[in-house]
Amino acid sequence: MKNILISLTVLLLPVIIHAQNKSPFSAREIKDVRVATPGLFAKSNHLYLHLDSLQEHEYAFPLPGGKVISAYGTRGGHSGADIKTCAKDTIRAAFDGIVRMSKPYYAYGNLVVIRHPNGLETLYSHNFKNFVQSGDTVKAGQPIGLTGRTGRATTEHVHFETRINGQHFNPNLIFDMKEKTLRKGCVKCTKNGNGIVVKTHTPDNRVAQNNQIKK
Numbered sequence: 001m002k003n004i005l006i007s008l009t010v011l012l013l014p015v016i017i018h019a020q021n022k023s024p025f026s027a028r029e030i031k032d033v034r035v036a037t038p039g040l041f042a043k044s045n046h047l048y049l050h051l052d053s054l055q056e057h058e059y060a061f062p063l064p065g066g067k068v069i070s071a072y073g074t075r076g077g078h079s080g081a082d083i084k085t086c087a088k089d090t091i092r093a094a095f096d097g098i099v100r101m102s103k104p105y106y107a108y109g110n111l112v113v114i115r116h117p118n119g120l121e122t123l124y125s126h127n128f129k130n131f132v133q134s135g136d137t138v139k140a141g142q143p144i145g146l147t148g149r150t151g152r153a154t155t156e157h158v159h160f161e162t163r164i165n166g167q168h169f170n171p172n173l174i175f176d177m178k179e180k181t182l183r184k185g186c187v188k189c190t191k192n193g194n195g196i197v198v199k200t201h202t203p204d205n206r207v208a209q210n211n212q213i214k215k
């Protein structure tokens with residue numbers, strides 16, 4: 001009986017391991033950058049990213065010591081911020097999450113996209129090399145690749161994007177890109193038709209304004 005049980009376990013082990021490695025993402029989510037996150041706005045048109053509740057070990061600037069050489073929105077609608085240190089420097093996961101994409105992707109070159117538990121996605125591209133695969137769980141600060149100039153890039157750097165429901169927004173709302181620190185507050189994402197409006201959430205704004213009016 002014992003032998004049968006052992007044999008069964010050995011036989012089933014590859015099946016169990018295979019099931020655990022199965023990617024939680026659909027074929028499209030693994031293939032395309034711009035895809036909606038299933039169920040993200042199912043209950044409400046608003047989503048709040050509570051940056052203020054993150055502990056020190058739960059976030060990391062993607063390229064420590066890096067300098068922004070091209071900000072979001074520049075050059076006719078740059079979809080991210082270009083951060084530079086030197087060639088083959090270590091790129092780090094900004095937050096805990098699961099790798100959705102890791103592959104060469106058109107002008108992005110070698111690209112990594114991570115989906116975080118709060119719905120935010122971060123993207124890192126032009127990498128010389130990726131260290132992670134789709135379906136991998138990563139921790140904030142974990143090395144995910146090396147800076148390069150793959151795809152359409154004129155210098156070694158990381159092109160860093162923040163996305164909600166597949167749509168990019170200014171990463172300066174999440175990180176102070178100059179100080180390389182996390183913003184201490186709350187970010188409000190509102191679904192507006194097919195678009196998403198992302199803003200710093202200031203719940204006390206109206207109160208403050210009213211107070212000013214009274215004075």
Ligand SMILES: [Zn+2]
Nearest residue numbers: 080081082159
């Ligand atoms: Zn860029």
